[in-house]
Amino acid sequence: MSLTRLTALELSNKIKAGEATVLEAVEAALDAIEKREKDVHSFVTVDREGALKRAGEVQKLIDDKTLTGALAGVPVAVKDNLCTSGIKTTCSSRILSNFVPTYTAQAVENLEAAGAVILGKTNMDEFAMGSTTETSAFGVTRNPWNTAHVPGGSSGGSCAAVAAEECFYALGSDTGGSIRQPSAFCGVTGIKPTYGTVSRYGLIAYGSSLDQIGPVAKDVADCAAILEVISSYDKKDSTSVKREDTDFTSALVDDVKGMRIGIPRDYFGEGLDREVKEAVLAAAGKLEEKGAVVEEFDLSLVEYAIPAYYVIASAEASSNLARFDGVKYGYRAEAFEGLHDMYKKTRSQGFGPEVKRRIMLGSFVLSSGYYDAYYLKALRTKALIKQAFDRAFEKYDVILGPAAPTTAPRLGESLDDPIKMYLGDIYTISVNLAGLPGISLPCGVDGGGLPIGMQIIGDCFQEKKIIRAAYAFERTREYRRCPITEESKGGRG
């Protein structure tokens, strides 16, 4: 059996037991990358040499028992908006196409300290703006389950890489659903933690009040273990929260007796695909069989989350992306007349259409005369959405619903109508606005063979509840391996 089939935890156990080496694991992943990248294109950069070199170093630390943790020796893929010292970090944008950070994001440093080996950087929507990974300046990523379809986005490369078994786990970031929606589309598991749980230091900012880094993996246990490692209070991120309860793996318990699960009726209305609806309700049924108390309720305000999000995220993006001006790093236009012309030409040539669209919208809603009508209105709406969740969590331990209204759309179908694409994030976006944790995990496959994902949402700091519910559900079904990984099984000879 190829090592790439193992989960991160299984692999690390094998390595620590001397049944496999870190080098073998890295080579197995690099082989898979070599085989499948032409079809999937999950990576912007593969750091083959760096990974092979690091494998030896990590192996030594495992052999001398310096590294004993759950993820020691496991190769990881990192979304290309997380800075990695000495490895190009592009945000899938032309404007950062040559940027090599001088420091590493805190979440990635935590992983390295735990013995991770970085394989490379994964493709994404440019600056994480998009839901399909089609806005990348370096070409689209394809869904490994069916390469005529998108992997979702913006962490499409991370999720596709995990599904295609090109890595053992990955890091993504989630501003409006960018971990949970592509996880659903690619049949893998991803967590967006409570805002402030994982340091954003070294994450290239999009919507700072919404951005969170999180794990993408084959199963819930891996995700819990990864989250345990990447969570840390960090004084370099002023929104970092001091938490004492980050022992997330303690929640891997197959017991939901008495757990109160709310099913928001508003998540099952118009626009939801029939097969997705049936699969998610069937999943709720499984949890009920295991003793959970499942009840429908009205969450309210669901249709206001997307407009509020686009005002807030675009406003923050217009400010965050002002730093890309062709002076300190990244692309600079070749011909220009004077400083301002250099700024304008650099940015106009360096950013793609979706990024420009959001920077312009953001500049507009923050401009004098419109600030109150749009920006403050959106922040007031955010407050109301938060209150709606607060009321729900007085009654329920977790909220369960679909991760996305459909399975993965075909390539090329989404970008022409931005608002339609934005509507695909209807179940994930409000979670970011309210700062809540959410997990997306597979719960079925549609008639076309594409994965269906469900989402479990918890109250702030209640990751353990969503991990427990997700773990209990996961026990009821087999992991469905992406068919692309079955190719050339056993080799040709």
Added chain:
Amino acid sequence: MANIISDETIEYVGILAKLELSEEERQRAKKDMGDMLDYIDKLNELDTTGVEPISHVFPVNNVFREDVVENGDDSDNMLKNAPSVKEKSYMAPKTIG
């Protein structure tokens, strides 16, 4: 209700956003922004009278620390990313004639 974005508005937004748009991009931007604002106007259905706007879900306070340098001088490496460098400094086009 429909938002019509004028040439002047797009021009103004272009200045704020420091973007130079081709004629085609300008036309597309007018349509896209109008469509988005129509959609965002949905928020006006909500009565938010007396609701405090929240930017962060948790209270965020200024974080103070002693003014002590903790990081080393990495300027050589940082300058490697610059499009143009002169005498250990970033080079930018002349701003004064």
